[in-house]
Amino acid sequence: xxxxxxxxxxxxxxxxxxxxxxxxxxxxxxxxxxxxxxxxxxxxxxxxxxxxxxxxxxxxxxxxxxxxxxxxxxxxxxxxxxxxxxxxxxxxxxxxxxxxxxxxxxxxxxxxxxxxxx
Amino acid sequence: xxxxxxxxxxxxxxxxxxxxxxxxxxxxxxxxxxxxxxxxxxxxxxxxxxxxxxxxxxxxxxxxxxxxxxxxxxxxxxxxxxxxxxxxxxxxxxxxxxxxxxxxxxxxx
Numbered sequence: 237x238x239x240x241x242x243x244x245x246x247x248x249x250x251x252x253x254x255x256x257x258x259x260x261x262x263x264x265x266x267x268x269x270x271x272x273x274x275x276x277x278x279x280x281x282x283x284x285x286x287x288x289x290x291x292x293x294x295x296x297x298x299x300x301x302x303x304x305x306x307x308x309x310x311x312x313x314x315x316x317x318x319x320x321x322x323x324x325x326x327x328x329x330x331x332x333x334x335x336x337x338x339x340x341x342x343x344x345x346x347x348x349x350x351x352x353x354x
Numbered sequence: 355x356x357x358x359x360x361x362x363x364x365x366x367x368x369x370x371x372x373x374x375x376x377x378x379x380x381x382x383x384x385x386x387x388x389x390x391x392x393x394x395x396x397x398x399x400x401x402x403x404x405x406x407x408x409x410x411x412x413x414x415x416x417x418x419x420x421x422x423x424x425x426x427x428x429x430x431x432x433x434x435x436x437x438x439x440x441x442x443x444x445x446x447x448x449x450x451x452x453x454x455x456x457x458x459x460x461x462x463x
Binding site: 271273280281282283286295297298331333336337338339340341342344345346347 | 355385386387388390392397398399400403404409410441443444445449450451452453454455456457
């Protein structure tokens with residue numbers, strides 16, 4: 237069965253970086269893109285960006301350009317999302333999700349809580 | 355940037371009642387619209403893709419309709435497990451980006 241398993245919770249200080257991993261199993265990793273979505277406490281969903289697991293092409297949300305980098309390691313079927321220059325408003329649960337069709341994500345990771353606090 | 359608006363913000367209904375949720379886009383998104391259900395502490399669950407197609411395993415009481423700028427998610431008869439927050443999501447082609455609506459909470463009356 238398809239699974240996306242994310243790395244554990246992180247606590248970071250303002251200005252630091254965080255790198256969250258998302259290990260895929262149960263399907264051919266390079267056949268689907270991976271997107272990252274975050275959700276601040278009590279808030280809605282925010283799309284962060286997308287990476288093609290086939291060729292590494294990326295597309296980032298404009299507000300995160302310059303601070304976010306998404307990569308993949310096809311040898312381990314793992315996607316990564318790195319966010320730099322962390323601020324308190326980056327505190328959120330970060331999800332990876334598998335692309336499905338034109339506009340949808342059919343499988344999601346369990347989420348990774350990133351807390352930014354001094 | 356295309357903005358999605360969802361209404362109402364909260365919908366208070368009883369089990370067995372019909373729920374009608376609205377999602378409106380600031381400009382046409384064709385049929386590039388999806389709907390998700392999210393319960394507390396859980397990841398979102400895909401319900402509807404391409405405006406009207408039910409995802410695998412989604413009960414027939416969930417249906418989606420619309421195109422262009424106006425979309426509707428209908429739950430024909432609410433089950434106890436349907437009380438949750440529902441988000442719509444769209445895709446823009448240029449620049450390629452995805453945005454979510456602010457959500458509609460369906461709670462028990």
